[in-house]
Amino acid sequence: MEEVKLHGFWASPFSHKVIWALKLKGVKYEYIEEDLSNKTQLLLQYNPIHKKIPVLVHGGKPIVESGVILEYIEETWPENPLLPEDAYERAMARFWIQFGEDRKALKFFTYGSGKKQEEAIKEALEVLKIMEEKGLGDNKFFGGGAIGLVDISFGWFAYGFECMEEVVGVKLLEPSTLPRLCAWVQNFKQVTVIKENLPNREKLLTHLKWFREKVLGIC
Numbered sequence: 001m002e003e004v005k006l007h008g009f010w011a012s013p014f015s016h017k018v019i020w021a022l023k024l025k026g027v028k029y030e031y032i033e034e035d036l037s038n039k040t041q042l043l044l045q046y047n048p049i050h051k052k053i054p055v056l057v058h059g060g061k062p063i064v065e066s067g068v069i070l071e072y073i074e075e076t077w078p079e080n081p082l083l084p085e086d087a088y089e090r091a092m093a094r095f096w097i098q099f100g101e102d103r104k105a106l107k108f109f110t111y112g113s114g115k116k117q118e119e120a121i122k123e124a125l126e127v128l129k130i131m132e133e134k135g136l137g138d139n140k141f142f143g144g145g146a147i148g149l150v151d152i153s154f155g156w157f158a159y160g161f162e163c164m165e166e167v168v169g170v171k172l173l174e175p176s177t178l179p180r181l182c183a184w185v186q187n188f189k190q191v192t193v194i195k196e197n198l199p200n201r202e203k204l205l206t207h208l209k210w211f212r213e214k215v216l217g218i219c
């Protein structure tokens, strides 16, 4: 088998999407942790346009953008499929993956207070409601009975969201208002591959606090 390498960053939800997909497929790979303030020459060479992680390198060839990487993984290692077999169902899965890509539910993290934040919280709640009612429905996973690419794409909810809520001091994912989505978070985190590959909560909280203060400039 050709060598597989992944350039990532421990706190990145994009890196985690790729890690979870590779592990669910049972693909062996070498992980290279990047210091995003001092990126390796290899990363800049592999992703000269965006200069971002994650980058998957398969047989020396780089693939960038987490969504593209997930599709590549699914096509290259078809065992343990993460997309439905039926073309229509596959199209629906891709719709939800795309729905999550604009990350509207996360905007509340990027505002300090005031009207903009109030609007971002309102929008996040609307997005979460749509995810629960129209995306998840009565299923255990977005993929139906088993974890799939939609679950992996929304996976940042399962760890990052709760920490973001804590840093900002708001609670949006409440069992009383979003019971099925909250149950999904628990189901997702109980999948062995996910459970074993989540970042440390305390470390992530510290990182998010630093990011909000120093990078976003919110005190």
Ligand SMILES: N[C@@H](CCC(=O)N[C@@H](CS)C(=O)NCC(=O)O)C(=O)O
Binding pocket: 009, 011, 012, 013, 014, 036, 051, 052, 053, 054, 064, 065, 066, 067
């Ligand atoms: N759309 C990209 C986003 C990747 C991304 O934003 N990566 C961040 C880390 S979470 C990064 O590499 N940041 C470094 C930089 O912007 O210089 C994807 O889905 O892969």
